[in-house]
Amino acid sequence: MSHHLPSISWYRARENLHRTVTQHLSIAREQLPLSQVIGRTLASDVTTVLAVPHYDSSAMDGYATAGAPPWQLIYPDYPQDPTANVHRITVDLTPGTATPIFTGGLLPAGATSILRSEHSRSFIRDGHSYIEPLGEAPREGADMRRTGEERAAGATLATAGTTLTPRLGASLAMGGIDTVDVFNPVTVAVAFSGNEVITSGVPGPGQVRDAFSSFAEPLLEAYGAQVARTERLADTPGAFDTWISSTDAQILMVTGGSSTSGVDMVRSTLARLQATYIFESVAVRPGHPALAALLPDGRILLGLPGNPFAAYTALCSYVPVALDAAYSRPLSTLATAPIAAAHPGTGKQSIALQPARWQAGALHVLKRSQSHMLGGFARADVLAVVPAQGAATGEQVGYLPLP
Numbered sequence: 001m002s003h004h005l006p007s008i009s010w011y012r013a014r015e016n017l018h019r020t021v022t023q024h025l026s027i028a029r030e031q032l033p034l035s036q037v038i039g040r041t042l043a044s045d046v047t048t049v050l051a052v053p054h055y056d057s058s059a060m061d062g063y064a065t066a067g068a069p070p071w072q073l074i075y076p077d078y079p080q081d082p083t084a085n086v087h088r089i090t091v092d093l094t095p096g097t098a099t100p101i102f103t104g105g106l107l108p109a110g111a112t113s114i115l116r117s118e119h120s121r122s123f124i125r126d127g128h129s130y131i132e133p134l135g136e137a138p139r140e141g142a143d144m145r146r147t148g149e150e151r152a153a154g155a156t157l158a159t160a161g162t163t164l165t166p167r168l169g170a171s172l173a174m175g176g177i178d179t180v181d182v183f184n185p186v187t188v189a190v191a192f193s194g195n196e197v198i199t200s201g202v203p204g205p206g207q208v209r210d211a212f213s214s215f216a217e218p219l220l221e222a223y224g225a226q227v228a229r230t231e232r233l234a235d236t237p238g239a240f241d242t243w244i245s246s247t248d249a250q251i252l253m254v255t256g257g258s259s260t261s262g263v264d265m266v267r268s269t270l271a272r273l274q275a276t277y278i279f280e281s282v283a284v285r286p287g288h289p290a291l292a293a294l295l296p297d298g299r300i301l302l303g304l305p306g307n308p309f310a311a312y313t314a315l316c317s318y319v320p321v322a323l324d325a326a327y328s329r330p331l332s333t334l335a336t337a338p339i340a341a342a343h344p345g346t347g348k349q350s351i352a353l354q355p356a357r358w359q360a361g362a363l364h365v366l367k368r369s370q371s372h373m374l375g376g377f378a379r380a381d382v383l384a385v386v387p388a389q390g391a392a393t394g395e396q397v398g399y400l401p402l403p
Contacts, residue, residue: 006281007281007282007283007288007349007350008279008281008282008283009282009283009351010282010283010284010317010350010351010353010385012279013278013279013282013290013292013317013318014317014318014321014331015331016278016279016292017278017279017292017300017318017321017322017325018321018322018324018325018331019325020278020292020294020300020325021300021321021322021325021326022325024294024298024300025186025250025251025298025299025300025322025325025326027183027184027186027250027326027327028183028184029043029044029181029182029183029184030181030182030184031179031180031181031182032179032180032182033178033179034169034172034173034177034178034179034180035169037164037169037180037182038164038165038166038169039163039164039224040163040164040182040183040185041161041162041163041164041182041183041224041327042158042159042160042161042162042163042164042180042181042182042183043160043181043182043183043327043328044160044181045156045158045159045160046156046157046158046159046172046175046177046180047154047155047156047157048151048152048153048154048155048157048175048176048177049153049175049176049177050153050175050176051147051148051151051152051153052148052150052151052155052174052175053145053146053147053148053149053150054147054176055106055107055147056106056107056144056145056146056147057087057104057105057106057107057144057145058101058102058103058104058105058107058114058143058144058145059103059114059143059144059145060103060114060116060117060143061101061102061103061116061117062100062101062114062115062116062117062118062119062120062143063098063099063100063101063114063115063117063120063131064090064093064098064099064100064101064105064107064108064111064113064114065093065097065098065111065112065113065114065115065131065138066093066094066095066096066097066098066110066111066112067094067095067096067097067112068095068096068137069131069132069133069137070096070123070125070130070131070132071096071097071098071115071130071131071132072096072097072098072128072129072130073097073098073099073100073122073128073129073130073131074091074093074097074098074099075091075099075100076089076090076091076099076100077089086102086105087102087104087105087106088105088106089106090105090106090107090108091108092108092109092110093108093109093110093111094110095110097110098115098131101114107144111144112140112141113137113138113139113140113141113142113143113144114138114142114143114144115131115133115137115138116138116143119133119134119135119138120132120133120134121134151175157171157172157175157177158171158172160328161324161327161328161329163224164180164182183326183327183328185224185225185226186224186225186226186250186251186322186323186326186327187225187226187227187228187248187249187250187251188220188225188226188227188228188249188250188251188252188253188319189227189228189229189230189231189243189247189249189251189252189253190213190216190217190220190227190229190230190231190253190254190255191230191231191232191233191240191243191252191253191254191255192212192213192230192231192232192233192254192255192256193232193233193234193235193240193254193255193256193265193266193306212255212308212311212312213230213232216230216253216255216315217230219312219315219403220253220315220319222403223319223320223323223403224323224327225251225319225323228247228248228249229247229249231243233254235265236265237265237268237269237272239265240254240265240266240269241269241272244269244273244295244301249299250299250300250326251299251300251301251302251319251322252295252299252300252301252302253301253302253303253304253315253319254266254301254302254303254304255304255305255306255311256304256305256306256311266291266301266303267280267291267303270293270301273295273296274296275293275294275295275296275301276293276294277291277292277293277294278291278292278293278294278300279291279292280293283348283349283350283351283388284313284317284350284351284352284353285346285348285350285351285352285353285371286305286307286309286310286313286353286370286371287304287305287310287311287313287314287317287353287371288305288310288350289303289305289310290302290303290304290305290310290314290317290318291303292318300322302314302315302318302319302322305371307371307372308371308372308373308374309369309370309371309372309373309374309376309377310371310372312374312377313353313383316383316400316402317353317383317400320332320400334385334398334399334400335398335399335401336396336397336398336399337358337361337362337363337396337397337399338361338362338363338394338395338396338397339356339362339363339365339384339386339391339392339393339394339395339396339397340359340360340362340363340364340365340393341364341365341393342390342391342392342393343365343384343386343390343391344390345386345387345388345389345390346388348388349388350388351385351386351387351388352385352386352388353383353384353385353386353400354366354369354376354383354384354386355369355376355377355379355380355382355383355384356380356381356382356383356384356399357379357380357381357382358381358382362394363382363384363397363399365384365386366379366380380402381401381402382399382400382401382402383399383400383402384397384398384399385397385398385399385400
């Protein structure tokens with residue numbers, strides 16, 4: 001028989017989880033080259049070792065000029081080697097002179113502007129080569145990149161807790177960075193329960209098709225976790241005990257079995273282990289049977305409901321919070337956006353997590369969003385966090401971005 005558990009608010013559940021993970025999970029860190037850290041999380045701030053750009057250069061192919069036109073051309077002594085770096089070779093300029101320059105080429109001493117190749121014409125006078133602009137002369141400083149105009153030496157390029165993307169990696173490389181201090185990935189063991197679940201084929205009456213085991217891992221990895229192990233469990237106490245004791249993953253996550261009926265084994269297992277609940281029922285629809293517990297060894301267990309949409313809303317609600325805490329990030333404040341149409345409340349003291357899509361800057365809540373349905377979730381951009389009392393058209397509501 002099931003029994004009713006007092007629920008805490010969804011917001012409080014997230015706060016409690018963040019605080020507990022911060023206090024009890026310690027994630028190792030390591031130094032790695034930039035090429036190996038995409039997707040990892042910075043464990044310390046990164047500062048540039050040089051100014052960006054680190055020298056004065058040209059932003060265009062053309063001519064470095066000094067003073068007013070026309071300019072007599074003078075040429076550097078370029079090497080014959082075609083593989084030589086000619087961007088570093090230049091000559092000093094005096095007013096009335098110019099020299100060819102390439103994009104990224106070192107600005108010569110005395111240069112006052114860059115004349116783009118396509119804006120120039122050349123001519124010969126008294127046996128000397130000259131150039132002049134086709135129209136107006138470039139303004140002083142035109143198309144010149146100055147040292148440190150993006151970042152001064154010693155500036156912070158990225159802060160601890162930032163996820164390293166290819167774009168950020170490129171920026172760090174521009175700052176002269178070769179290695180960075182990153183957290184080891186938080187490891188997650190995932191178990192799937194439910195004797196009624198089949199993993200392939202068409203389910204018959206009394207059966208349900210597995211909608212989680214093949215898809216939880218990429219979702220967890222998108223949030224920044226590393227799935228260490230996945231396993232399907234029978235609905236027996238021994239299966240849950242063995243699973244928990246046989247993995248050293250830092251977070252354990254099980255789908256199904258978190259409710260209070262006689263076939264749901266998670267709570268009885270936690271009682272035998274003398275685990276401490278972080279929360280054991282949440283005022284949210286769908287997903288209220290979700291639970292989180294601190295195991296005696298300091299690891300975290302998340303119990304997700306068995307209904308597929310309820311399970312996914314719980315995963316998206318709590319896994320990012322646990323990872324934020326593990327990676328030394330603060331608990332994120334929900335972003336908000338206007339809801340496109342009025343949405344009723346739950347009729348209880350529970351918020352509603354609803355699949356929604358962006359359209360014209362507003363959140364359009366999708367249909368097919370009951371706990372056993374995935375049609376709306378499959379099409380959603382975000383989960384809208386609708387207050388218990390509902391929301392009026394245009395009212396600002398929080399939302400959780402979906403990977």
